[in-house]
Amino acid sequence: MKRYFYFLIVLFLFVTCNKETNQKGTFGYDLEFLKQHHPDLILLKDLNGSAQIIVLPAYQGRVMTSTSDGEKGLSYGWINHDLIATGAFSEHFTALGGEERFWLGPEGGQFSLFFKKGSDFTFNNWYVPKAIDSEPFNLIFSTNTEAQFEKTMQIKNYSGTLFDLKINRTISLLDQKTIGQLLGIELSSAIRSVGFQSENVLTNIGSEGWEKQSGLLSMWILSMLQSNDQTNVVMPYKKGDSLSLGKIVTDDYFGKLTSDRLKIGDGYLLFKADAKQRSKIGVSPKRALPIAGSYDAKNKVLTIAQFTLSDGITDYVNSAWKLQDNPFEGDAVNAYTDGPIDGKQMGKFYELESSSPALSLEPGKNAKHIHRTIHLSGSTVKLNEISKKLFGLELDQMKF
Template sequence: MKNLLYLVFILLTLNACNKNYDKGTFGYDVDFLNKNLKTVVLKNNNDKRQLVVVPDYQGRVMTSTSNGLNGKSYGWINYDLISSNKLEEHINIFGGEDRFWLGPEGGQYSIFFKKGDDFTIDKWFTPKPIDTESFSLVKNTDTSVTFNKEMQLTNYQGYEFDINVERTISLLEVDKIQENLQIDINDNISFVGFQSENKMTNLSETWSKDNGLLSIWILGMFVPSENTTVIIPYKDSLELNTRYFGEISSDRLAITNNAVLFKGDGKYRCKIGLPAKNALSVFGSYDAKNNVLTIVKYSRTEETSYVNSLWEYQDNPYEGDVINTYNDGAMKNGEQLGPFYELESSSAAIALKRGNAIKHIHQTYHFEGDFESINKIAKKILAIDLDEISFQK
C-alpha cells in the first residue's frame, strides 16, 4: 500500500512539473523564456502576483500576472525572435513590459545615428548596450532584483558619454499600490504592480546642452487588440505631438476635454507624445475585451528640458516629449516589428557633473475583473469613465 501511495505521489509530482500552460498565460511565457534564457521570477507570498525579468535583456521585465501561472500574461513577447537565437541589425524587438532605453533617438544629439548620416531607417541603429548587451545582476530577493551596467555611447556630434546605470525592479505589495495610487482595492478584481528604479551616473566630464544630453527612457510593450485604447490625461492647452510617422485619422485618435485617446490595435504605425506643459504623472490603457486596466505612473519633476527624438535636425532639441505611446504597424517596406503597442515615459535631460546622477521611476499596474471596480479606479486615476472611451461613440 505504501509503495502504491508513493507511486501515485511521484506521478502527481511529474504531472505537475510537466504541466502545459495555454498560450497567453504567465506559466506559458515563463516556460518559454526558461527554455531560451536565464530568468529571475519575482512573486508575492501566495504566488498570485508575479513577474519575470531577463538579465540578458538589460534587466527587462518581460511580463507579469495577477493570477499566478494560469493567469493572464500582460506583456508582449516576441517568441519568434527569441527562439531563433539570432540578432537583428537595427533593433532587437524582444518585447517586455518595462525595458531600459536612453534618448534622444533622433536629431543632432541622437545616439541612434552616426555623425553625418541621414535620419532614415537604414541608418538607424540601436546602441548595443541598450539592445543586445546584458546587465550584471548584483542583488536578488523574492520581490526585487538589482542590475548594474557601465557603458560608453557616442552621439551625432561625436561626443562620448561614459555612464553607469543601476536598475532595480521591485514587485509592489497591496498596501504600497494603494498608497502610490491613492485607491482602495476590493476583492472583485485581481491586480499586480511593479516598478523599475533607474539611476544614470555621469562618469566623465560635465555634460552640456551644446554637446548633447541624455535622458532615461522606459518603454512598455503590450499585446494589442481592436478593443484596446490608450488613455492619456492632460493639463492646460494641449500641444500634442503627432509628427513622428505622419497624420493620424480620427478613428485612431480622439481628444476630449481632459484626455487623449489612442487606438492600440497593432495595425497602423503611428506615435504621439505629450510635452512637459501637458504631461501628468499618470496614463494607461484599457482592454475592453479582457477587462484589463493598465496604469503607468512615473516620477514627474519640475524640470522642463526633455530630449527631442524626432528624426530630423531640430530647432528645439530640448523641447521633447515626456510621455509617448506607439502603435505598431507595417512600415513602408511592408515589414512589421510586432504587432504591439507601447506606453513610454522619459526623464528630464540634465547637464550632469562628473559623479552626479539622475533617477527615473516607472511603475506599471494591472487591474483585471469586475468592470465597476475597474471603472472606479479609472475615474479616480485617469479622470475618465471607461464607458465613454469608444471611438464609435
C-alpha cells in the same frame, strides 16, 4: 504479464491526456519558454503566487512580462518568441519584446545616440546602441520581490560627444497594499492586481560635465504590451492656453493621425492601440501629467503607468529624425502602437513610454527616474470606479 502490460499502457495514456499544459498567451507558457532559452531568468512573485513578473539579466534587466493570476493567468507583456528562439541579435534593433525596457535618448537630431555623425536620418542608418539592445546588465542581487542591476558604458552621439556613464536599475514587485497607496484607492477583493516599479539611476562617471551645446542624455522607459482590437490608451494632459503651454499633443511622428485613431477630449487623449497602424503620440512636459494608462475591453484589464515628472523642468530631449532647431523641446510621455509597414510588422503590441529630463550632470553626479506599471482586472463595476477616480472617465468612455 499481458494484463500488467495493458495496465501500464492505460496508465501512460491517462497521465499523458491529463497532463496540464499552459496555453500560449498565459504567463505559464511564457515562463516555460523563457526558462528554456534563459535559465538564469529571475522570477519575482508575491506570497500566494498570483502576482508574478519575469526579469532577464541578458536583456538589460528587462521585465519581460507579468500576471495578476498566476501561471494560468494572462501574460501582459508582448514577447517575440520566434526571435528569442533563434538566439540571434539584429543589426538595427532586436525586437525581443518585454513589458518594460531601459533605453537612452535622444533617438534623432544632432545629439542622437542612434545615428552616426553625418548620416542621413533614415532607417538604413538607424542603429540602437548595443549597450541597450544586445548586451546584458550585471545582476547585483535579487530576492523574491526585487532585483538590482548595474551597467557601465561609453556612448557617442551624432555630434561626436562621448559619454561615460553607469546605470543602476532596480526592479521591485509591489504588493497590493502599496499599489492601493500609490493610486490613492483601496483595492477590494473583487480586483486582482500586479504592479512593479523600476528605479533607474544614471551617473556621469566621466571626467567632464555634460552641457547642452554638445548634447545631453535622457533615460527612456518603454513598455511593450499585448494589443487587440479593443485596447485604447488614455493620456491625461494639463488644460490651458497654447500660448503658455504649447500644443496639446504631437500626433505626426509617422504621419498625421485622423480622428478615428486619436481623440482629443477635455483634459484627456484617447489613442487607438490596436496594432493596425504604426503611429505614435507625445505630450510635452508643460502639458504632461505623471500618469497614463490603457483599457483592454476584451480582457477587462485596466493598466496604469506612473512615472517621475518634475514641475518646472521643461528641457526634454527631442527625438525627431532631423536636425533640430529646438533639440530640448521633446516629449515627457509617449504612446506607440505597432502596425504593418510594407507588408511586415514587428508584432501585435503597443507601448506606454516615459522619459527623464535632459540630464546636465557634473562628474560623479546622478539622476533618478522611476516608472511603474500596474494591471488591474476583475469586477468591471470596481474597475469603472477606479477609472473615474484616476482618469475622470468611465470605461465605456475609453472606447471609440
